Amino acid sequence: MTAGSARPALRRFPAAPWSPDSTQVSRRRFRALNLSMMLPLLVAVGVLLLVRQAQTVLDVVVLGLGMVAVVVAFERWTVGQINRVALPCLLVAGAVWPYGVLVIGGDPQAAYYALAVVSGLSVAQLPRHRAAAAVGISAYVAVVGAVGLVRHPDPGVSELLASVVIPTGVTVVLIGLMFPNKGFYDVMAELEEARERDAELAVMRERMRFASDLHDIQGHTLHVVKLKIALAQKLVHTDTARVEQELSEMYALVGDTIAQTKELAYGQRRLNLSAELENARNLMEAAGMRVRVDRRSEAGAGAIDLLAQVLRETTTNILRHSRATLVRIELTGHGITVVNDGVADDTLPELRGLATLARRVADEGGELTVRVEDGRFVTAAEFTAPSAARTDPPE
Structure with missing residues (x-):
């Protein structure tokens, strides 16, 4: 092979990609933050509305079931398992809303509060048909409110606002706000997963580095020892002084390799x-x-x-x-x-x-x-x- 007669074979080694489960830690921190800050606020608002609207023990029980649905849905939402309880919580909250409109009457804030919160937490987390679910729940709130308005003896603008416009509007707003909220949590989860992958990659690369250094130390030494043993075998009957020298050098080489291996293990090898x-x-x-x-x-x-x-x-x-x-x-x-x-x-x-x-x-x-x-x-x-x-x- 002469210069310029053929392109020389060349291998360029590719550069390495840029480099406790942090995802689970972050999720626990977010859950603790939500439970300590948001849950007390949701319960306080719900209790205040219940006190304002409930007139009988039955009213307290029914509206209280709505509050239970809110607490259960929110607690499961903080751990990413809202879909497991979404349907029963929506059914309970959906039953409280017509009870408040058709039985209790008046300003049904406590009645639609549970449905608005539970639907807001649930709809954005659905795997599919989220838009259809949002439209369906909003329409349900509006229809039930309209039925209550029709049954009112003398409906006016204030009754229209209290029974239809405000409940429907609050439900739509809460559902709509949870979509960007879900996007934020998805981005955070992706970032945490990326950090976890980077950490795992760093550990793997460090293990490979250690294995490479260990191979350099011991593989090199073993090959040299092999050559010296082969030389000593040839000279064992003709040059015993040289054999003793080779054995002495092998002994020193093995001792040096042991020392280098210890330095490698403790991160002190240079x-x-x-x-x-x-x-x-x-x-x-x-x-x-x-x-x-x-x-x-x-x-x-x-x-x-x-x-x-x-x-x-x-x-x-x-x-x-x-x-x-x-x-x-x-x-x-x-x-x-x-x-x-x-x-x-x-x-x-x-x-x-x-x-x-x-x-x-x-x-x-x-x-x-x-x-x-x-x-x-x-x-x-x-x-x-x-x-x-x-x-x-x-x-």
């Missing part, structure tokens, strides 16, 4: 880029590769840890998956590039470790790419964000 460069050089040279390191400038504070992880993962991939003889590592103030030969074909392998790191690099304002170019495998991490490009004193 990689040293200079140490990773030296470690990468030593490992690849021990595997028979020629390594050239070009360190032009120091990386920024926000990039050091991620660049060290990219270098470690790339080193592991070269040792495991390639037949490289020459590796070039170039470090600048904005990123790192690792190029190795020994590529069998132009097909990009599945690199899960680098894919996970790519999402973390993207979160910090950078980009991680891998590509096959002119028979060489290129891994490049580049940061463009100012915070990542900020330079530090040399290590």
